[in-house]
Amino acid sequence: MKQQDEWQKLESEAERINDTTLLDLFAAQKGRVQGMSLDACDLYMDYSKNRIADTTLPLLFDLARARGFEQQREQLFAGQVINHTEQRSVAHMALRAFSSSAYSVNGQDVMPLMRQQLSKMRVFVNAVRTGKWRGHTGKPVRSIVNIGIGGSDLGPKMVVEALSPYLRSDLEIHYVSNVDSSALLQALEQCDPEQTLFVICSKSFLTAETLANSQAARQWFLSSGGSTQVLHKHFVAVTTNSAEANKFGIHPDQQFAMWDWVGGRFSLWSSIGLSIALMMGMDRFIELLKGAEEMDQHFLNAPLEKNMPVIMALLGVWYSSFMGAESHAVIPYDHYLRLFPEFLQQLDMESNGKQVDRQGKVVDYATAPIVWGTAGTNGQHAYFQLLHQGGRLIPSDFILLKESHNPLANNHQQLLASGIAQMEAFMAGKDEKTARRELKLQGLAKEEIDKLAPYKVFPGNQPSNAIVMDKLTPKRLGSLIALYEHKIFTQGVVWNLNSFDQWGVEYGKQLTNQILDELDEDKRVKVKHDDSTAELIRRLLK
Numbered sequence: 001m002k003q004q005d006e007w008q009k010l011e012s013e014a015e016r017i018n019d020t021t022l023l024d025l026f027a028a029q030k031g032r033v034q035g036m037s038l039d040a041c042d043l044y045m046d047y048s049k050n051r052i053a054d055t056t057l058p059l060l061f062d063l064a065r066a067r068g069f070e071q072q073r074e075q076l077f078a079g080q081v082i083n084h085t086e087q088r089s090v091a092h093m094a095l096r097a098f099s100s101s102a103y104s105v106n107g108q109d110v111m112p113l114m115r116q117q118l119s120k121m122r123v124f125v126n127a128v129r130t131g132k133w134r135g136h137t138g139k140p141v142r143s144i145v146n147i148g149i150g151g152s153d154l155g156p157k158m159v160v161e162a163l164s165p166y167l168r169s170d171l172e173i174h175y176v177s178n179v180d181s182s183a184l185l186q187a188l189e190q191c192d193p194e195q196t197l198f199v200i201c202s203k204s205f206l207t208a209e210t211l212a213n214s215q216a217a218r219q220w221f222l223s224s225g226g227s228t229q230v231l232h233k234h235f236v237a238v239t240t241n242s243a244e245a246n247k248f249g250i251h252p253d254q255q256f257a258m259w260d261w262v263g264g265r266f267s268l269w270s271s272i273g274l275s276i277a278l279m280m281g282m283d284r285f286i287e288l289l290k291g292a293e294e295m296d297q298h299f300l301n302a303p304l305e306k307n308m309p310v311i312m313a314l315l316g317v318w319y320s321s322f323m324g325a326e327s328h329a330v331i332p333y334d335h336y337l338r339l340f341p342e343f344l345q346q347l348d349m350e351s352n353g354k355q356v357d358r359q360g361k362v363v364d365y366a367t368a369p370i371v372w373g374t375a376g377t378n379g380q381h382a383y384f385q386l387l388h389q390g391g392r393l394i395p396s397d398f399i400l401l402k403e404s405h406n407p408l409a410n411n412h413q414q415l416l417a418s419g420i421a422q423m424e425a426f427m428a429g430k431d432e433k434t435a436r437r438e439l440k441l442q443g444l445a446k447e448e449i450d451k452l453a454p455y456k457v458f459p460g461n462q463p464s465n466a467i468v469m470d471k472l473t474p475k476r477l478g479s480l481i482a483l484y485e486h487k488i489f490t491q492g493v494v495w496n497l498n499s500f501d502q503w504g505v506e507y508g509k510q511l512t513n514q515i516l517d518e519l520d521e522d523k524r525v526k527v528k529h530d531d532s533t534a535e536l537i538r539r540l541l542k
Protein backbone atom coordinates (compact mmCIF):
# COMPACT_ATOMS: atom_id res chain seq x y z
CA MET A 1 0.00 0.00 0.00
CA LYS A 2 2.86 2.38 0.76
CA GLN A 3 3.69 2.33 -2.96
CA GLN A 4 0.27 3.72 -3.81
CA ASP A 5 0.30 7.20 -5.25
CA GLU A 6 -2.35 8.34 -2.75
CA TRP A 7 -0.28 7.05 0.15
CA GLN A 8 2.88 8.75 -1.03
CA LYS A 9 1.15 12.06 -1.49
CA LEU A 10 0.03 11.85 2.12
CA GLU A 11 3.58 11.11 3.25
CA SER A 12 4.75 14.31 1.56
CA GLU A 13 1.80 16.15 3.08
CA ALA A 14 2.83 14.93 6.54
CA GLU A 15 6.35 16.29 6.05
CA ARG A 16 4.91 19.64 5.10
CA ILE A 17 2.44 19.74 8.01
CA ASN A 18 5.14 18.73 10.46
CA ASP A 19 6.83 22.03 9.72
CA THR A 20 3.78 24.06 10.72
CA THR A 21 1.85 24.58 13.92
CA LEU A 22 -1.85 24.58 14.57
CA LEU A 23 -1.61 28.32 15.19
CA ASP A 24 -0.01 28.79 11.74
CA LEU A 25 -2.77 26.71 10.20
CA PHE A 26 -5.47 28.77 11.86
CA ALA A 27 -3.77 31.99 10.77
CA ALA A 28 -3.48 30.79 7.18
CA GLN A 29 -7.08 29.70 6.77
CA LYS A 30 -9.90 32.15 7.19
CA GLY A 31 -13.17 30.46 8.13
CA ARG A 32 -11.29 27.34 9.22
CA VAL A 33 -13.81 26.47 11.93
CA GLN A 34 -16.77 26.78 9.57
CA GLY A 35 -14.97 24.70 6.96
CA MET A 36 -13.83 22.10 9.45
CA SER A 37 -16.95 21.39 11.44
CA LEU A 38 -20.23 19.69 10.73
CA ASP A 39 -23.57 18.73 12.22
CA ALA A 40 -25.16 15.31 11.92
CA CYS A 41 -27.73 13.43 13.97
CA ASP A 42 -27.89 16.11 16.67
CA LEU A 43 -24.12 15.98 17.10
CA TYR A 44 -21.74 18.79 16.21
CA MET A 45 -18.12 18.00 15.48
CA ASP A 46 -15.43 20.66 15.34
CA TYR A 47 -12.29 19.15 13.83
CA SER A 48 -10.52 22.41 13.11
CA LYS A 49 -7.97 21.84 15.87
CA ASN A 50 -6.35 19.03 13.88
CA ARG A 51 -2.94 19.18 12.30
CA ILE A 52 -4.29 19.33 8.78
CA ALA A 53 -4.27 21.96 6.06
CA ASP A 54 -7.12 22.44 3.60
CA THR A 55 -5.21 20.09 1.29
CA THR A 56 -4.98 17.19 3.75
CA LEU A 57 -8.49 15.81 3.93
CA PRO A 58 -8.93 15.74 0.14
CA LEU A 59 -5.82 13.53 -0.01
CA LEU A 60 -7.27 11.29 2.68
CA PHE A 61 -10.58 11.05 0.81
CA ASP A 62 -8.60 10.03 -2.28
CA LEU A 63 -6.88 7.32 -0.26
CA ALA A 64 -10.21 6.02 1.09
CA ARG A 65 -11.66 5.93 -2.43
CA ALA A 66 -8.57 4.19 -3.76
CA ARG A 67 -8.92 1.59 -0.98
CA GLY A 68 -12.44 0.86 -2.28
CA PHE A 69 -14.23 2.44 0.68
CA GLU A 70 -17.48 3.18 -1.14
CA GLN A 71 -17.79 -0.38 -2.51
CA GLN A 72 -16.91 -1.92 0.86
CA ARG A 73 -19.45 0.25 2.66
CA GLU A 74 -22.04 -1.01 0.17
CA GLN A 75 -21.00 -4.60 0.83
CA LEU A 76 -21.31 -4.01 4.56
CA PHE A 77 -24.86 -2.69 4.29
CA ALA A 78 -25.76 -5.41 1.79
CA GLY A 79 -25.05 -8.03 4.46
CA GLN A 80 -22.27 -9.66 2.47
CA VAL A 81 -19.76 -11.99 4.09
CA ILE A 82 -17.06 -9.40 4.79
CA ASN A 83 -15.66 -11.15 7.88
CA HIS A 84 -13.77 -13.52 5.62
CA THR A 85 -11.73 -15.33 8.29
CA GLU A 86 -14.89 -16.50 10.04
CA GLN A 87 -17.11 -16.59 6.97
CA ARG A 88 -19.66 -14.22 8.51
CA SER A 89 -21.67 -11.21 7.47
CA VAL A 90 -21.54 -8.10 9.59
CA ALA A 91 -25.03 -6.77 10.05
CA HIS A 92 -25.59 -5.19 13.44
CA MET A 93 -27.22 -2.30 11.52
CA ALA A 94 -30.10 -4.67 10.72
CA LEU A 95 -30.99 -4.61 14.42
CA ARG A 96 -31.87 -0.93 14.17
CA ALA A 97 -33.10 -0.69 10.58
CA PHE A 98 -36.58 0.53 11.53
CA SER A 99 -37.11 2.50 8.34
CA SER A 100 -36.32 -0.46 6.07
CA SER A 101 -38.96 -2.98 5.14
CA ALA A 102 -36.29 -5.61 4.48
CA TYR A 103 -32.62 -6.11 5.41
CA SER A 104 -30.74 -8.79 3.61
CA VAL A 105 -28.00 -10.70 5.38
CA ASN A 106 -26.19 -13.10 3.11
CA GLY A 107 -29.28 -13.24 0.90
CA GLN A 108 -31.85 -13.70 3.67
CA ASP A 109 -34.24 -11.00 4.91
CA VAL A 110 -33.71 -10.79 8.65
CA MET A 111 -36.36 -8.19 9.44
CA PRO A 112 -38.99 -10.76 10.48
CA LEU A 113 -36.47 -12.17 12.99
CA MET A 114 -35.80 -8.67 14.28
CA ARG A 115 -39.44 -7.85 14.82
CA GLN A 116 -40.07 -11.16 16.52
CA GLN A 117 -37.11 -10.66 18.84
CA LEU A 118 -38.09 -7.12 19.72
CA SER A 119 -41.64 -8.15 20.60
CA LYS A 120 -40.37 -11.04 22.70
CA MET A 121 -38.13 -8.61 24.53
CA ARG A 122 -40.98 -6.15 24.98
CA VAL A 123 -43.30 -8.74 26.54
CA PHE A 124 -40.62 -9.86 28.97
CA VAL A 125 -39.39 -6.37 29.82
CA ASN A 126 -42.94 -5.15 30.49
CA ALA A 127 -43.68 -8.17 32.66
CA VAL A 128 -40.61 -7.52 34.79
CA ARG A 129 -41.12 -3.78 35.02
CA THR A 130 -44.82 -3.98 35.88
CA GLY A 131 -44.22 -6.65 38.51
CA LYS A 132 -46.24 -9.23 36.58
CA TRP A 133 -43.11 -11.35 36.42
CA ARG A 134 -42.66 -12.90 39.84
CA GLY A 135 -39.88 -14.84 41.47
CA HIS A 136 -40.49 -18.31 42.86
CA THR A 137 -41.89 -16.99 46.13
CA GLY A 138 -44.23 -14.56 44.39
CA LYS A 139 -42.14 -11.42 44.83
CA PRO A 140 -41.33 -8.99 41.98
CA VAL A 141 -37.82 -8.57 40.60
CA ARG A 142 -35.73 -5.92 42.33
CA SER A 143 -32.17 -6.87 41.27
CA ILE A 144 -30.90 -7.76 37.84
CA VAL A 145 -27.49 -9.39 37.48
CA ASN A 146 -26.07 -9.35 33.95
CA ILE A 147 -23.41 -12.04 33.59
CA GLY A 148 -21.27 -11.66 30.48
CA ILE A 149 -17.88 -10.40 29.37
CA GLY A 150 -16.42 -8.31 26.54
CA GLY A 151 -19.21 -7.25 24.22
CA SER A 152 -21.73 -9.07 26.38
CA ASP A 153 -20.92 -6.68 29.21
CA LEU A 154 -19.17 -3.47 28.18
CA GLY A 155 -21.85 -2.11 25.83
CA PRO A 156 -24.91 -2.67 28.05
CA LYS A 157 -23.00 -1.54 31.16
CA MET A 158 -21.81 1.65 29.49
CA VAL A 159 -25.28 2.48 28.13
CA VAL A 160 -27.02 1.88 31.45
CA GLU A 161 -24.49 4.09 33.20
CA ALA A 162 -24.67 6.78 30.52
CA LEU A 163 -28.45 6.89 30.70
CA SER A 164 -28.69 6.75 34.49
CA PRO A 165 -31.31 9.53 34.59
CA TYR A 166 -33.69 7.31 32.59
CA LEU A 167 -33.50 4.25 34.83
CA ARG A 168 -36.10 2.90 37.22
CA SER A 169 -35.01 3.70 40.75
CA ASP A 170 -36.66 0.58 42.22
CA LEU A 171 -34.58 -1.76 40.03
CA GLU A 172 -30.94 -2.40 40.76
CA ILE A 173 -28.48 -3.60 38.17
CA HIS A 174 -25.15 -5.37 38.59
CA TYR A 175 -22.76 -6.28 35.81
CA VAL A 176 -20.55 -9.25 36.55
CA SER A 177 -17.87 -10.00 33.99
CA ASN A 178 -14.58 -10.93 35.65
CA VAL A 179 -14.03 -14.54 36.68
CA ASP A 180 -12.50 -13.13 39.87
CA SER A 181 -15.07 -14.37 42.38
CA SER A 182 -14.99 -11.07 44.25
CA ALA A 183 -16.94 -9.54 41.37
CA LEU A 184 -19.84 -11.95 41.64
CA LEU A 185 -19.85 -12.09 45.42
CA GLN A 186 -19.87 -8.32 45.70
CA ALA A 187 -22.98 -8.23 43.51
CA LEU A 188 -24.73 -11.12 45.23
CA GLU A 189 -24.21 -9.56 48.65
CA GLN A 190 -26.60 -6.85 47.54
CA CYS A 191 -29.25 -9.18 46.10
CA ASP A 192 -32.20 -11.02 47.58
CA PRO A 193 -32.34 -14.45 45.86
CA GLU A 194 -36.15 -14.32 45.79
CA GLN A 195 -36.10 -11.04 43.88
CA THR A 196 -33.11 -11.48 41.61
CA LEU A 197 -33.12 -12.06 37.89
CA PHE A 198 -29.93 -13.31 36.21
CA VAL A 199 -29.43 -12.39 32.57
CA ILE A 200 -26.71 -14.62 31.15
CA CYS A 201 -25.32 -12.94 28.07
CA SER A 202 -23.04 -15.05 25.97
CA LYS A 203 -23.19 -15.23 22.22
CA SER A 204 -21.30 -18.51 22.30
CA PHE A 205 -22.40 -19.77 25.72
CA LEU A 206 -18.87 -21.18 25.87
CA THR A 207 -16.94 -18.29 27.37
CA ALA A 208 -15.14 -19.63 30.42
CA GLU A 209 -15.59 -16.57 32.65
CA THR A 210 -19.31 -16.31 31.95
CA LEU A 211 -19.89 -20.02 32.46
CA ALA A 212 -18.01 -20.06 35.76
CA ASN A 213 -19.95 -17.05 37.07
CA SER A 214 -23.27 -18.43 35.82
CA GLN A 215 -22.68 -21.78 37.52
CA ALA A 216 -21.76 -20.00 40.75
CA ALA A 217 -24.88 -17.82 40.52
CA ARG A 218 -26.99 -20.94 39.91
CA GLN A 219 -25.45 -22.56 42.96
CA TRP A 220 -26.15 -19.47 45.05
CA PHE A 221 -29.76 -19.50 43.93
CA LEU A 222 -30.20 -23.24 44.64
CA SER A 223 -28.60 -22.98 48.05
CA SER A 224 -30.73 -20.04 49.08
CA GLY A 225 -34.15 -21.60 48.76
CA GLY A 226 -34.41 -22.01 44.98
CA SER A 227 -34.73 -25.23 43.04
CA THR A 228 -34.18 -26.41 39.47
CA GLN A 229 -37.98 -26.47 38.96
CA VAL A 230 -38.19 -22.71 39.49
CA LEU A 231 -34.86 -21.77 37.92
CA HIS A 232 -36.72 -20.42 34.89
CA LYS A 233 -38.24 -17.67 37.02
CA HIS A 234 -34.79 -16.30 37.83
CA PHE A 235 -32.50 -17.14 34.91
CA VAL A 236 -32.75 -15.99 31.31
CA ALA A 237 -30.13 -16.14 28.59
CA VAL A 238 -29.14 -14.32 25.43
CA THR A 239 -27.21 -16.61 23.12
CA THR A 240 -26.82 -18.23 19.72
CA ASN A 241 -26.15 -21.54 21.45
CA SER A 242 -29.51 -22.82 22.68
CA ALA A 243 -28.14 -26.36 23.12
CA GLU A 244 -25.72 -25.18 25.84
CA ALA A 245 -28.31 -22.86 27.38
CA ASN A 246 -30.72 -25.81 27.58
CA LYS A 247 -28.05 -27.89 29.30
CA PHE A 248 -27.59 -25.14 31.85
CA GLY A 249 -31.30 -25.31 32.56
CA ILE A 250 -32.55 -22.13 30.90
CA HIS A 251 -36.10 -22.66 29.73
CA PRO A 252 -36.37 -22.21 25.92
CA ASP A 253 -39.03 -19.51 26.44
CA GLN A 254 -36.50 -17.57 28.47
CA GLN A 255 -33.82 -17.70 25.80
CA PHE A 256 -33.33 -14.66 23.58
CA ALA A 257 -31.72 -15.31 20.23
CA MET A 258 -28.54 -13.86 18.75
CA TRP A 259 -27.02 -14.37 15.35
CA ASP A 260 -23.50 -14.99 14.17
CA TRP A 261 -23.67 -11.87 12.00
CA VAL A 262 -23.71 -9.70 15.12
CA GLY A 263 -20.19 -9.35 16.48
CA GLY A 264 -19.83 -9.35 20.27
CA ARG A 265 -18.55 -5.78 20.43
CA PHE A 266 -21.40 -4.58 18.20
CA SER A 267 -24.12 -6.48 20.03
CA LEU A 268 -25.66 -4.04 22.50
CA TRP A 269 -28.38 -3.37 19.89
CA SER A 270 -29.50 -7.00 20.02
CA SER A 271 -31.09 -8.78 22.95
CA ILE A 272 -27.63 -8.54 24.55
CA GLY A 273 -29.11 -5.14 25.41
CA LEU A 274 -31.86 -6.83 27.45
CA SER A 275 -30.52 -5.35 30.70
CA ILE A 276 -30.68 -1.88 29.12
CA ALA A 277 -34.33 -2.42 28.17
CA LEU A 278 -35.13 -3.84 31.61
CA MET A 279 -33.62 -0.81 33.30
CA MET A 280 -35.04 1.93 31.10
CA GLY A 281 -38.00 0.38 29.33
CA MET A 282 -38.47 -0.88 25.80
CA ASP A 283 -39.43 2.50 24.33
CA ARG A 284 -36.20 4.12 25.48
CA PHE A 285 -34.24 1.13 24.16
CA ILE A 286 -35.88 1.66 20.75
CA GLU A 287 -34.94 5.37 20.91
CA LEU A 288 -31.32 4.31 21.40
CA LEU A 289 -31.57 2.04 18.36
CA LYS A 290 -33.20 4.80 16.32
CA GLY A 291 -30.38 7.19 17.14
CA ALA A 292 -27.94 4.60 15.81
CA GLU A 293 -30.06 4.11 12.71
CA GLU A 294 -29.94 7.83 12.03
CA MET A 295 -26.15 7.66 12.10
CA ASP A 296 -26.23 4.60 9.81
CA GLN A 297 -28.19 6.61 7.26
CA HIS A 298 -25.84 9.55 7.55
CA PHE A 299 -22.82 7.26 7.14
CA LEU A 300 -24.36 5.54 4.16
CA ASN A 301 -25.63 8.60 2.32
CA ALA A 302 -23.61 11.70 3.18
CA PRO A 303 -20.80 12.53 0.77
CA LEU A 304 -17.40 11.67 2.19
CA GLU A 305 -16.60 15.36 2.57
CA LYS A 306 -19.58 15.82 4.94
CA ASN A 307 -19.55 12.41 6.54
CA MET A 308 -18.82 12.54 10.27
CA PRO A 309 -17.63 8.96 10.84
CA VAL A 310 -15.52 9.07 7.66
CA ILE A 311 -13.83 12.33 8.62
CA MET A 312 -13.17 11.08 12.13
CA ALA A 313 -11.76 7.85 10.75
CA LEU A 314 -9.48 9.52 8.25
CA LEU A 315 -8.12 11.89 10.87
CA GLY A 316 -7.28 8.81 12.92
CA VAL A 317 -5.55 7.20 9.93
CA TRP A 318 -3.63 10.43 9.40
CA TYR A 319 -2.27 10.46 12.93
CA SER A 320 -1.51 6.73 13.21
CA SER A 321 -0.11 6.01 9.78
CA PHE A 322 1.43 9.33 8.74
CA MET A 323 2.16 11.41 11.84
CA GLY A 324 3.44 8.70 14.18
CA ALA A 325 0.81 8.96 16.93
CA GLU A 326 0.57 5.80 19.00
CA SER A 327 -2.47 6.51 21.09
CA HIS A 328 -5.79 8.28 21.01
CA ALA A 329 -7.51 9.72 24.07
CA VAL A 330 -11.28 9.94 24.45
CA ILE A 331 -12.33 12.31 27.20
CA PRO A 332 -16.03 12.67 27.91
CA TYR A 333 -16.78 15.73 30.01
CA ASP A 334 -19.71 13.94 31.57
CA HIS A 335 -19.81 11.76 34.63
CA TYR A 336 -22.41 9.42 33.14
CA LEU A 337 -20.27 8.82 30.05
CA ARG A 338 -17.26 7.80 32.09
CA LEU A 339 -17.39 4.18 30.89
CA PHE A 340 -17.42 5.25 27.25
CA PRO A 341 -13.60 5.07 26.81
CA GLU A 342 -13.54 1.55 28.28
CA PHE A 343 -16.30 0.47 25.90
CA LEU A 344 -14.39 2.03 22.98
CA GLN A 345 -11.24 0.15 23.91
CA GLN A 346 -12.88 -3.12 22.96
CA LEU A 347 -14.76 -1.65 20.00
CA ASP A 348 -11.66 -0.11 18.50
CA MET A 349 -8.71 -2.24 19.60
CA GLU A 350 -10.41 -5.63 19.22
CA SER A 351 -11.50 -4.53 15.74
CA ASN A 352 -8.40 -2.90 14.32
CA GLY A 353 -5.60 -3.97 16.63
CA LYS A 354 -4.21 -6.03 13.76
CA GLN A 355 -1.25 -6.05 11.42
CA VAL A 356 -2.17 -8.74 8.91
CA ASP A 357 -4.18 -7.46 5.98
CA ARG A 358 -7.13 -9.03 4.17
CA GLN A 359 -4.71 -10.87 1.88
CA GLY A 360 -2.85 -12.43 4.79
CA LYS A 361 0.21 -10.18 4.52
CA VAL A 362 1.85 -8.27 7.36
CA VAL A 363 1.31 -4.57 6.71
CA ASP A 364 4.15 -2.06 6.56
CA TYR A 365 2.23 0.82 8.15
CA ALA A 366 0.88 1.58 11.63
CA THR A 367 -2.73 0.65 12.29
CA ALA A 368 -5.00 1.11 15.32
CA PRO A 369 -3.83 3.36 18.13
CA ILE A 370 -4.07 2.57 21.82
CA VAL A 371 -7.41 4.00 22.89
CA TRP A 372 -7.69 5.34 26.40
CA GLY A 373 -9.25 8.05 28.50
CA THR A 374 -11.40 8.87 31.50
CA ALA A 375 -13.98 11.48 32.33
CA GLY A 376 -13.04 15.14 32.43
CA THR A 377 -12.23 16.98 34.59
CA ASN A 378 -10.68 14.08 36.52
CA GLY A 379 -8.14 13.42 33.76
CA GLN A 380 -6.93 17.00 34.03
CA HIS A 381 -5.65 16.28 37.50
CA ALA A 382 -3.97 13.07 36.46
CA TYR A 383 -2.51 12.46 33.01
CA PHE A 384 -3.13 15.79 31.28
CA GLN A 385 0.34 16.92 32.35
CA LEU A 386 1.76 14.45 29.84
CA LEU A 387 -0.57 15.70 27.13
CA HIS A 388 0.56 19.28 27.78
CA GLN A 389 4.29 18.77 28.14
CA GLY A 390 5.17 15.09 27.67
CA GLY A 391 6.38 15.60 24.11
CA ARG A 392 4.17 12.92 22.53
CA LEU A 393 1.61 13.43 19.84
CA ILE A 394 -1.70 12.29 21.34
CA PRO A 395 -4.84 13.26 19.45
CA SER A 396 -8.01 13.31 21.49
CA ASP A 397 -11.79 13.51 21.31
CA PHE A 398 -13.46 15.79 23.81
CA ILE A 399 -17.14 14.99 24.27
CA LEU A 400 -19.01 18.00 25.61
CA LEU A 401 -22.68 18.14 26.63
CA LYS A 402 -24.35 21.52 26.68
CA GLU A 403 -26.84 20.63 29.38
CA SER A 404 -26.50 18.56 32.52
CA HIS A 405 -29.15 16.19 33.80
CA ASN A 406 -28.29 17.41 37.27
CA PRO A 407 -27.69 21.14 37.25
CA LEU A 408 -26.09 22.29 40.45
CA ALA A 409 -24.84 25.80 41.15
CA ASN A 410 -22.17 26.70 38.61
CA ASN A 411 -20.74 23.21 38.24
CA HIS A 412 -21.71 22.55 34.66
CA GLN A 413 -20.27 25.88 33.48
CA GLN A 414 -17.05 24.98 35.25
CA LEU A 415 -17.01 21.52 33.66
CA LEU A 416 -17.46 22.86 30.13
CA ALA A 417 -15.08 25.78 30.64
CA SER A 418 -12.43 23.28 31.74
CA GLY A 419 -12.86 21.12 28.64
CA ILE A 420 -12.80 24.08 26.27
CA ALA A 421 -9.77 25.58 28.00
CA GLN A 422 -7.82 22.33 27.79
CA MET A 423 -8.46 21.98 24.08
CA GLU A 424 -7.35 25.55 23.53
CA ALA A 425 -4.19 25.01 25.55
CA PHE A 426 -3.40 21.77 23.71
CA MET A 427 -3.75 23.58 20.43
CA ALA A 428 -2.08 26.93 21.13
CA GLY A 429 0.45 26.05 23.81
CA LYS A 430 2.48 28.87 25.31
CA ASP A 431 5.75 30.15 23.90
CA GLU A 432 8.77 31.22 25.90
CA LYS A 433 8.18 34.91 25.31
CA THR A 434 4.72 34.72 26.84
CA ALA A 435 5.97 32.56 29.68
CA ARG A 436 8.67 35.13 30.48
CA ARG A 437 6.23 38.02 30.29
CA GLU A 438 3.88 36.30 32.72
CA LEU A 439 6.69 35.60 35.17
CA LYS A 440 7.82 39.21 34.96
CA LEU A 441 4.30 40.38 35.70
CA GLN A 442 4.41 38.23 38.80
CA GLY A 443 7.39 40.32 39.91
CA LEU A 444 10.11 37.70 39.49
CA ALA A 445 13.72 38.73 39.06
CA LYS A 446 15.49 38.00 35.75
CA GLU A 447 17.56 35.23 37.28
CA GLU A 448 14.47 33.47 38.54
CA ILE A 449 12.69 33.98 35.23
CA ASP A 450 15.63 32.38 33.39
CA LYS A 451 15.41 29.40 35.68
CA LEU A 452 11.65 28.93 35.57
CA ALA A 453 10.75 29.91 32.01
CA PRO A 454 11.60 26.56 30.33
CA TYR A 455 9.14 24.79 32.63
CA LYS A 456 6.37 27.23 31.80
CA VAL A 457 6.55 26.66 28.06
CA PHE A 458 3.84 24.54 26.43
CA PRO A 459 4.61 23.28 22.93
CA GLY A 460 0.90 23.08 21.99
CA ASN A 461 0.16 21.63 18.56
CA GLN A 462 -1.72 18.81 20.27
CA PRO A 463 -4.78 18.03 18.15
CA SER A 464 -8.32 17.42 19.34
CA ASN A 465 -11.85 16.94 18.06
CA ALA A 466 -14.77 18.47 19.92
CA ILE A 467 -17.94 16.38 19.78
CA VAL A 468 -20.79 18.42 21.13
CA MET A 469 -24.41 17.68 21.87
CA ASP A 470 -27.21 19.15 23.95
CA LYS A 471 -28.45 16.90 26.73
CA LEU A 472 -27.53 13.21 26.61
CA THR A 473 -30.61 11.23 25.54
CA PRO A 474 -31.01 7.58 24.48
CA LYS A 475 -31.26 8.71 20.86
CA ARG A 476 -28.15 10.87 20.94
CA LEU A 477 -26.20 8.15 22.72
CA GLY A 478 -27.25 5.72 19.97
CA SER A 479 -25.91 8.13 17.36
CA LEU A 480 -22.67 8.65 19.27
CA ILE A 481 -21.96 4.93 19.57
CA ALA A 482 -22.75 4.32 15.90
CA LEU A 483 -20.46 7.22 14.99
CA TYR A 484 -17.54 5.33 16.51
CA GLU A 485 -18.66 1.98 15.06
CA HIS A 486 -18.56 3.43 11.56
CA LYS A 487 -15.33 5.27 12.22
CA ILE A 488 -13.75 1.93 13.07
CA PHE A 489 -15.19 0.20 10.00
CA THR A 490 -13.83 2.98 7.76
CA GLN A 491 -10.38 2.74 9.28
CA GLY A 492 -10.43 -1.03 8.80
CA VAL A 493 -11.13 -0.47 5.11
CA VAL A 494 -8.32 2.05 4.69
CA TRP A 495 -5.89 -0.16 6.58
CA ASN A 496 -7.14 -3.19 4.63
CA LEU A 497 -7.96 -5.16 7.79
CA ASN A 498 -10.73 -7.52 8.75
CA SER A 499 -12.19 -5.48 11.63
CA PHE A 500 -14.57 -8.23 12.66
CA ASP A 501 -12.51 -11.17 13.86
CA GLN A 502 -10.39 -11.33 17.06
CA TRP A 503 -7.86 -14.14 16.79
CA GLY A 504 -5.61 -12.62 19.43
CA VAL A 505 -8.37 -12.93 22.02
CA GLU A 506 -9.15 -16.46 20.92
CA TYR A 507 -5.46 -17.34 21.34
CA GLY A 508 -5.54 -16.00 24.91
CA LYS A 509 -8.52 -18.26 25.69
CA GLN A 510 -6.70 -21.27 24.23
CA LEU A 511 -3.59 -20.69 26.33
CA THR A 512 -5.57 -20.36 29.57
CA ASN A 513 -7.38 -23.60 28.84
CA GLN A 514 -4.09 -25.32 28.14
CA ILE A 515 -2.74 -24.39 31.58
CA LEU A 516 -6.01 -25.42 33.23
CA ASP A 517 -5.88 -28.78 31.44
CA GLU A 518 -2.34 -29.24 32.60
CA LEU A 519 -3.40 -28.73 36.23
CA ASP A 520 -6.21 -31.25 35.90
CA GLU A 521 -4.59 -34.53 36.92
CA ASP A 522 -7.20 -36.61 35.12
CA LYS A 523 -6.34 -35.05 31.80
CA ARG A 524 -2.63 -35.90 32.05
CA VAL A 525 -1.66 -33.07 29.72
CA LYS A 526 2.00 -32.04 29.65
CA VAL A 527 3.05 -28.74 28.10
CA LYS A 528 6.58 -27.46 27.68
CA HIS A 529 6.79 -23.89 29.02
CA ASP A 530 9.65 -21.42 29.21
CA ASP A 531 11.31 -21.27 32.66
CA SER A 532 9.56 -18.08 33.72
CA THR A 533 6.07 -19.37 32.91
CA ALA A 534 6.82 -22.73 34.53
CA GLU A 535 7.99 -20.99 37.71
CA LEU A 536 4.89 -18.80 37.89
CA ILE A 537 2.67 -21.86 37.46
CA ARG A 538 4.58 -23.64 40.20
CA ARG A 539 4.38 -20.69 42.62
CA LEU A 540 0.80 -19.72 41.99
CA LEU A 541 -1.11 -22.74 40.85
CA LYS A 542 0.51 -25.93 42.07
Ligand code: F6P
Binding pocket: 148, 149, 150, 151, 152, 201, 202, 203, 204, 205, 206, 207, 210, 263, 264, 265, 350, 502, 505, 506
Ligand atom coordinates in the same frame (compact mmCIF):
# COMPACT_ATOMS: atom_id res chain seq x y z
O1 F6P B 1 -13.33 -10.90 24.13
C1 F6P B 1 -13.47 -11.83 23.11
C2 F6P B 1 -14.89 -12.12 22.85
O2 F6P B 1 -14.92 -13.08 21.87
C3 F6P B 1 -15.64 -10.85 22.44
O3 F6P B 1 -15.58 -10.57 21.10
C4 F6P B 1 -16.98 -11.15 22.98
O4 F6P B 1 -17.69 -9.96 23.09
C5 F6P B 1 -16.66 -11.80 24.30
O5 F6P B 1 -15.54 -12.60 24.01
C6 F6P B 1 -17.75 -12.60 24.92
O6 F6P B 1 -18.13 -13.67 24.14
P1 F6P B 1 -19.49 -14.42 24.38
O7 F6P B 1 -20.59 -13.40 24.23
O8 F6P B 1 -19.55 -15.49 23.35
O9 F6P B 1 -19.49 -14.98 25.77
